[in-house]
Amino acid sequence: MVAAVISSPIAASEPRTTRSTNRVRTPRVLRRVGVAALAVTLLAGAAAPATAAARPDRPELQAAIQSIVDQGFAGTQMRVRDQRGEWVGSAGVSKLGEPAKPATYGRFRVGSATKAFTATVALQLVAAGQVGLDTPAADYLPGYGLDRRITVRMLLQHTSGLFNFTGEFYPDRFEPGIPVTGEEWVDNRFHVYPPAELARFALAKPTRFEPGTGWSYANTNYVLIRLLIEKVTGHSYVDEVKRRILWPLKLWGTEAPELWSTEILGPHAHGYYRYEDASGQKQTVDVSRQNPSWLSNGGDMISTTQDLSTFLAALLGGKLLPAPLLAQMLTPYPTSGYGFGLTMMAMGPSCGGTLVAISGFINGYGQLTYSTLDGRKTLSASVTTGDKDVDLIPEGAKAVQKLLKAEFCTG
Template structure:
């Protein structure tokens, strides 16, 4: 059978960071039961898919699928190393760079309101940083500004690597409760050489979305977390989603995440469930659940959050942005699954040390898959393992008999 997901370049940062069956109408400890009538829980192929990911070495996974058959939720693996309880299917988790899709949506709402010009210079809103006037708001959201990536550093065309703040390993572990100010992260990035001239190329940079946060705060006069609540979280009743700021814990039910690192020649594993997410700020700090991510992404793609014309802009991918998750638009990836699947998939996955998040939707918002992955103590070759397990998972969810064709694609055929 031909491979339907194209294998393309994978960024080192994304791969390094990415790091139980639900029974109908029966609640397990820390989980919320889903009625069989609504969820049609008899879908062993989905349970098998998440179990395969755990078998590959991840500590745990919870997943939610919404499609024409209803809603399915399940989990596999463990909530905490050394214990047998599965991850709670209503558990909160750190969503990492999935945060960027929320921030981009908020920014486009401000564009719709006339408070921000999508193709206006960022320097007009944030003159204190003396940014290159060629850098526009669109470039921030699409990662075409060329600005140095403060978390992960940069590899330049001549092969030179310039590090940013500690983002993994012992350095990060030692500073995981340190508070960074967003202005501090931006100024660090601006002290380093740009990767390319604004608008001439594409490169994923967390700096773009910290600048987006500061711009949102400047034009609204409110912290971006408050603006996020006012414009998105409250209207959609996303009660389990939060912008934590410097809060170190994950409130409510949750699975634990772990970080494996080398120290003085010895490999160690530490529980990093508690951490100060200011190190990644608005580029990856948010906490949510699979249910809230489904509600948000379905609402966005069905046109409930931003005007149609801006949703279309969001979905225009940059031609040089090809990667594991597709091509990048404004705060989301656009992925082609081929003619024997659902056609176009939209996503923005994310990761934070200890946690990974998956968020996928068809363009009409009617079919979604949201999930959380927790890292454990296994040594995993992420560059080899993650693309393979992700591809198998997406095939099971979006390319089986339950998947409906999109954008004129042929009816989906069953896959093995």
């Protein structure tokens, strides 16, 4: 549903919160989809040839992705780029009831990895002198009644204290936002949520804390950044992402969807959502088609492992931002590990040192993309949920641990 920030190492196709008090026991259904309540969100060199095929000399990687399926996920695909070249593989099924594996060049919903694209566009505006990081966001969005203490930097780093429109976790309770779980979400999964509507909904709620005094992951922050980008440029957010990132990097398999979009075009694995209906019976529904405007640019993009690897490597390689702004983007808030739209993970010298992660979850789909700081070694994987009850907190953690160990760790 949102990126599930995991601070410890546990979250163009080829052929064309916390304040540290933010821990609370939540119902199982919310824990499965509300991975955003975790410690921090499940989180270029030249692109490898688009025709690269799975190589037979990486059995540890194939075993790692097979273990994900063995834990109850429907399917997974993964791409690794390192000094040994490029490896791609998949396991499980693309669609329940059919034998075909997920396509290694397939598209999928990326969840909160979308925030890294949004943050990059915002920082490009900072580089151009059109936006100030420490300027009150209200100066760019005068019609929303924003507290003038909230700066652009606070929105990018989740330190504004604003209510999360997808629901807010407090020390003693969960305060629902718009419908994001259960039968209510299933029945409303094609509903269109304009970004301004989401922002106003959240701004009508009490804040978690005074601006700048804590950290709490909130999709509201990034919807406001979207509105700010549109106000400053005079263009739609979708057009700005295309013009500034997707087209220059030739990310032909990546889409920032329009407000009415419900489809994943091209080859893709099906994602499923498991819930209890009004009678208490478990149901499984195919949610490959849904309107992701319920997350807006907090998690609505569609991409491929190839494109996400290319984007992250290009970002870290200095192709999208000047070095001083990239350094600020990569500077995490102390208690969260979160920079601007991405997560920094200290892995130790035997596991690649510091890794940069863009990862996320949206009902039916999860993905994680990791890179070393120099962008020379990347791992990008996507998973789909199926008809098994998989608790994403412990099972997702185990899956990520295996992937990181297989690719980044030695000895």
